[in-house]
Amino acid sequence: MAGNSSRRGAIRKSGTKKGQVSGSGGKGRRNLRGRGATPPKEMRPYHPAAKKAAKSAKTAGPASGGASPARRPAGGARRGEATHENVLGRNPVLECLRQRVPATMLFVAVGTENDERLTEAVQLAAEAGISIQEVPRTDLDRMSTGGVHQGVALQIPPFGYSHPDDLLARAQGSGRPPLIVALDNITDPRNLGAVIRSVAAFGGDGVLIPERRSASVTAVAWRTSAGAAARVPVAKATNMTRTLKSWQKAGFQVAGLDAGGDTGIDDLDVATDPLVLVVGSEGKGLSRLVRETCDRVVSVPMAGEMESLNASVAAGVVLAEVARQRRMQ
Structure with a gap:
């Protein structure tokens, strides 16, 4: 109201015509910076064009695991399932890049404070030919769904x-006694990754997991396998029991590993035969x-x-014991 500044008790503050205005102390400076050119629609993770491109890339060929191109891989993405997975956090991202986990994009939030981990992650991504995209922090907030990125x-x-x-044919054509590990009731991806690593270390041909109620090869399993998931094929069985019975008809011995086994691994007399080792939780x-279904159930003393x-x-x-007996033969 006109004349209010002259009312009794009113104090005129210096600064502007209408009084002093407090500043942001430089905290709003980042908001005034430009975000650069808008990336192509195929590079924006939540754009329909990006999802269509990811689906086309998946149809053209799997990232790893040796699935037959003539057959749709078991356990493929269904309607409503995510077409990719996002690994969040500097340490997890850096570990994945060090283990050469196949990745398609590295996202870095605008204005993120740099450190040695971020520098190495960007360098490893560039060397591997992985696209690096700078995005607003709000985009990463949506990706994280409550996680810390x-x-x-x-x-x-x-x-x-x-x-x-395909896994059976690969094992039979390896030129040595086939060895496959099947996992039953294993729901921790770290256990899956560690088993894949052991299979690679002791000359196994692959891993079989059930399509439901089982851990999948996620980023956590990739990191735990130390890159072995790129070399060891993993197959999904719609019905584990039926698959094991069909492999028995193909000449495999099926040995279950359980704490309440009938015999110890020292008495595993089928180690040198075509073998499927079934591991329970x-x-x-x-x-x-x-x-x-197992021909015998063994345990570790x-x-x-x-x-x-x-x-x-x-x-x-058990895989180490099987490898030892095969070397002795």
Whole structure:
């Protein structure tokens, strides 16, 4: 109202015509910077064109795992499933890049404070030919869905699974006694990644997992496998029991690994034969139908008061014993 500045008790502050205005102290300076050119629609993760491009890339050929191009990989993406996975955080992203996990895009938030981890991540991505995109921090907030991204995210395409028939043919054509590990009730991707790494270390031909109620080859499994997931095919079985029975008809011996096994691994007399080693979970063990399908059930002898080992550790112990017996032969 005109004349208010002259009312009793009013104080005129210096600064502007209408009074002093407090500043932002430079905190709003970042908001005034330009964000650069808008990236192409194929490079924006939530744009329909980007999803269509990712779907086309998946149809053209799987990222890894050796799935047959003539057959649709088991456990492919269904309607409503994500076409990719985002690894969040500086340490997880850097570990994935160090292990050469196949990735399609590295996202860095605008204005992210640089450090040694981010510098190395950008360098490794550039050397691997991975696209690097600077995006607003709000985009990473949407990707993280509540997670902490620390200003960086890595986009990983879905893993290319083999078909059980392709895995069987690969094992039979390896020129040595086939060795496949099947996982039953294993829901931790770290256990899956560790088993894949052991299979690669001890000359196995592949890993079989059920299509449902099982861990999948996610970024966590990739990191735990130390890159072995790029060399060891992983197949998904619609029905684990039926697949094991068909492999028995093909000449395989099926040995279950369970804490309540009938014999120890020292008495595993089929180590030099075509073998499928079925690993049960640490808690539930083998499911009833899978256990009944096994030709024999073995366990790792334990000393002291320990009742069982972690599933991936137990699988590594048995695979080492199988490899030892095969070398002795």
